[in-house]
Amino acid sequence: xxxxxxxxxxxxxxxxxxxxxxxxxxxxxxxxxxxxxxxxxxxxxxxxxxxxxxxxxxxxxxxxxxxxxxxxxxxxxxxxxxxxxxxxxxxxxxxxxxxxxxxxxxxxxxxxxxxxxxxxxxxxxxxxxxxxxxxxxxxxxxxxxxxxxxxxxxxxxxxxxxxxxxxxxxxxxxxxxxxxxxxxxxxxxxxxxxxxxxxxxxxxxxxxxxxxxxxxxxxxxxxxxxxxxxxxxxxxxxxxxxxxxxxxxxxxxxxxxxxxxxxxxxxxxxxxxxxxxxxxxxxxxxxxxxxxxxxxxxxxxxxxxxxxxxxxxxxxxxxxxxxxxxxxxxxxxxxxxxxxxxxxxxxxxxxxxxxxxxxxxxxxxxxxxxxxxxxxxxxxxxxxxxxxxxxxxxxx
Amino acid sequence: xxxxxxxxxxxxxxxxxxxxxxxxxxxxxxxxxxxxxxxxxxxxxxxxxxxxxxxxxxxxxxxxxxxxxxxxxxxxxxxxxxxxxxxxxxxxxxxxxxxxxxxxxxxxxxxxxxxxxxxxxxxxxxxxxxxx
Numbered sequence: 001x002x003x004x005x006x007x008x009x010x011x012x013x014x015x016x017x018x019x020x021x022x023x024x025x026x027x028x029x030x031x032x033x034x035x036x037x038x039x040x041x042x043x044x045x046x047x048x049x050x051x052x053x054x055x056x057x058x059x060x061x062x063x064x065x066x067x068x069x070x071x072x073x074x075x076x077x078x079x080x081x082x083x084x085x086x087x088x089x090x091x092x093x094x095x096x097x098x099x100x101x102x103x104x105x106x107x108x109x110x111x112x113x114x115x116x117x118x119x120x121x122x123x124x125x126x127x128x129x130x131x132x133x134x135x136x137x138x139x140x141x142x143x144x145x146x147x148x149x150x151x152x153x154x155x156x157x158x159x160x161x162x163x164x165x166x167x168x169x170x171x172x173x174x175x176x177x178x179x180x181x182x183x184x185x186x187x188x189x190x191x192x193x194x195x196x197x198x199x200x201x202x203x204x205x206x207x208x209x210x211x212x213x214x215x216x217x218x219x220x221x222x223x224x225x226x227x228x229x230x231x232x233x234x235x236x237x238x239x240x241x242x243x244x245x246x247x248x249x250x251x252x253x254x255x256x257x258x259x260x261x262x263x264x265x266x267x268x269x270x271x272x273x274x275x276x277x278x279x280x281x282x283x284x285x286x287x288x289x290x291x292x293x294x295x296x297x298x299x300x301x302x303x304x305x306x307x308x309x310x311x312x313x314x315x316x317x318x319x320x321x322x323x324x325x326x327x328x329x330x331x332x333x334x335x336x337x338x339x340x341x342x343x344x345x346x347x348x349x350x351x352x353x354x355x356x357x358x359x360x361x362x363x364x365x366x367x368x369x370x371x372x373x374x375x376x377x378x379x380x381x382x383x384x385x386x387x388x389x390x391x392x393x394x395x396x
Numbered sequence: 397x398x399x400x401x402x403x404x405x406x407x408x409x410x411x412x413x414x415x416x417x418x419x420x421x422x423x424x425x426x427x428x429x430x431x432x433x434x435x436x437x438x439x440x441x442x443x444x445x446x447x448x449x450x451x452x453x454x455x456x457x458x459x460x461x462x463x464x465x466x467x468x469x470x471x472x473x474x475x476x477x478x479x480x481x482x483x484x485x486x487x488x489x490x491x492x493x494x495x496x497x498x499x500x501x502x503x504x505x506x507x508x509x510x511x512x513x514x515x516x517x518x519x520x521x522x523x524x525x526x527x528x
Contacts, residue, residue: 302454303454304431304432304454304455304456304459305456306456306457307407307455307456307457307459307460310404310407310457311408314408323431323456332431342429343428343429343430343431344428344429344431347428347431380410380413380414380452380453380460381433381452381453381454382424382433382434382435382452382453382454383428383433383454384454385435385452
C-alpha cells in the first residue's frame with residue numbers, strides 16, 4: 001500500500017487546481033499589479049479576480065479581503081487591530097478560549113504585556129465553548145472576542161453564529177481563526193456577524209505561505225507591515241500573485257465540492273472512530289458530532305504519542321500527536337489539557353486528519369496498525385503494567 | 397531527520413526489552429505526568445557483575461532508544477563500571493540526541509543508578525555515597 005497521508009489538519013498537498021493556476025500566473029501574469037503598463041494591469045486584474053473569489057465564498061465584499069502570508073499573520077493583525085481600537089476607547093479587555101491556536105494565544109500574551117487583560121474561556125470535556133460563559137465573562141471594557149471556528153487538534157466546531165450575534169449586539173469586535181474551517185465549512189461572515197476572520201490556503205489544497213484576513217468594511221486595520229500601498233495600504237509588499245491565484249482556485253474548488261467531499265470524508269472519519277473505539281482504554285477527544293468532517297483525535301492510556309507516531313510512520317501512516325515530545329515543550333498539548341485530560345493521558349494522543357483522497361481500505365489499514373502499535377507499546381510500558389495490575393486506577 | 401540512525405535503530409529494535417521476574421535490583425525513574433518512565437531490572441552475580449538487564453519504558457522515541465542503549469552498555473559490566481557510565485556517554489553512543497531530548501539520557505543514567513541502589517538495599521549492603 002502507498003504511504004497513507006492522514007495529517008490534513010497540518011497541511012494538505014497542493015492540489016492540481018492550485019498548481020495549474022499558479023503556473024498560469026507565473027507564465028502569463030508576471031507584471032507587478034502596482035505597475036501602470038499592460039502586464040502590470042493584467043496582473044492587477046488577476047489579483048482582483050482572486051479577491052472576488054475569496055470574497056464570494058466567504059459571503060464578503062472583495063474590498064474586505066486582505067491577502068497575507070497565512071493564518072498566523074492574519075490572526076496577529078486582527079488582534080492587534082482590535083487592541084488598537086480598544087486602546088482609543090479605553091477598553092482593554094479581550095476574551096478568547098483556552099484552546100486557541102498559538103497564533104492567537106501568543107498574540108494575546110503580547111497584548112497582556114502591554115496592559116490588556118485577557119480572559120480565556122474554558123472549553124469543557126467536549127471541546128466546545130459555552131455562550132452563557134462568554135456572556136458572563138463580558139465586561140464594560142471588553143473590546144474583542146476571539147474564538148476559533150474549528151479546533152486544529154480535535155476538530156470541534158464552535159457556535160460561531162451565536163457568538164457573532166451576541167458580540168454584534170454588544171458592540172464587541174468578533175474575530176475568528178477559521179484556518180481549520182475554511183474550505184470545509186460554509187462560512188458566512190455576514191450571517192455570522194464576523195468582524196475579522198483568518199484563513200490559510202494550505203489547509204484546503206492551496207499553496208502555503210498565503211492566507212486571508214477578512215476585515216469588515218469600516219474597521220480601520222492597523223498595519224503589521226509598513227511600506228507600499230498594496231492591500232489598500234494595510235499590508236505592504238508586492239503581492240505574491242501566483243500563491244494568491246493558487247489559493248483562490250483551490251478555495252473555489254474546495255467550496256464547490258464541499259458537500260460532496262464532506263459526506264465522503266465524514267464516512268471515513270466515522271469508520272476510523274468506530275474502529276479505534278474498539279481499543280480498550282482509549283478515548284475520542286472532543287464532541288462526537290459537532291466536528292469538522294476529517295479530524296479524529298484519540299488518547300490511548302499507557303503509551304506516549306511520539307513513539308506511536310514514529311512507529312506508524314514506519315508502517316506508512318502519517319499522523320500527528322499532541323504529546324509533549326511533539327509539542328516542543330515538556331507539557332502535552334494545551335488543547336488536550338484544556339479538555340481536562342490529565343497529563344499522563346494527554347501524552348498518549350493521536351490525531352488523524354483525513355481528506356477526500358483517502359479511502360476506506362486505508363482507514364481499515366490505519367485502524368489495524370494503530371491497534372497493533374498501541375498493543376506493542378503497552379507491552380513494554382511500565383505505566384500500562386501498573387494500570388493492568390491495579391496498582392493505579394485507569395483514568396479512561 | 398529528528399533522530400540519528402542509531403537512535404532510530406534502537407527505537408525500532410530495542411535491545412533487552414522485558415522484565416526479570418527474579419531480578420536482584422529494580423529501579424523505576426521518571427513521571428508519567430512528564431511523559432517518561434523507565435523501569436530497569438538487573439541480575440547481579442557474586443562478583444558484582446551485571447549478568448542480565450531488561451527494561452520497560454513509557455516514553456518517546458528517544459526515551460526508548462536511550463533505555464535500550466543504556467542496557468547494552470551495562471550488560472556484562474561490573475556495578476562499578478556501570479555506575480561510571482554517564483548520560484553523556486549514552487548520548488555519544490547514540491550519535492547524539494536533539495537538545496530537548498537530553499533529559500531522556502539523564503533518565504537512563506538515573507534508571508541504572510536506581511536499579512543498583514535497589515540491589516544494595518535488597519542485599520542489606522551500605523549504599524555508596526555517590527548513589528544517594
